[in-house]
Amino acid sequence: MGIQAIIEDKLQALEPTSLRVENESHMHSVPANSETHFKVTLVSSRFQGLMPVKRHQQIYALLTDELSGPVHALALHLYTPEEWQVRGQSRPDSPGCRGGSGS
Numbered sequence: 001m002g003i004q005a006i007i008e009d010k011l012q013a014l015e016p017t018s019l020r021v022e023n024e025s026h027m028h029s030v031p032a033n034s035e036t037h038f039k040v041t042l043v044s045s046r047f048q049g050l051m052p053v054k055r056h057q058q059i060y061a062l063l064t065d066e067l068s069g070p071v072h073a074l075a076l077h078l079y080t081p082e083e084w085q086v087r088g089q090s091r092p093d094s095p096g097c098r099g100g101s102g103s
Contacts, residue, residue, distance in 0.1 A: 018043035
């Protein structure tokens with residue numbers, strides 16, 4: 001099972017009403033077919049009443065193994081169903097890769 005599938009599987013614990021895990025590794029300076037950079041958009045009523053940091057902590061707890069190994073970057077967009085509706089069911093685009101040059 002690939003890293004993306006593992007992430008998708010583990011995040012089911014949060015009972016998402018919407019889940020999108022995107023492998024953005026191809027946008028970075030990594031070998032072809034890498035699974036190192038991901039963007040997660042997750043909508044769950046379990047985020048109700050939680051500040052963003054607490055939502056992120058839930059994700060980090062579920063993905064401990066992946067974050068301590070193959071996953072180099074993880075962008076998180078975490079919403080309650082109500083927040084998702086207000087946003088028009090859209091999340092921000094990812095910025096372009098700086099290619100590791102620091103410029």
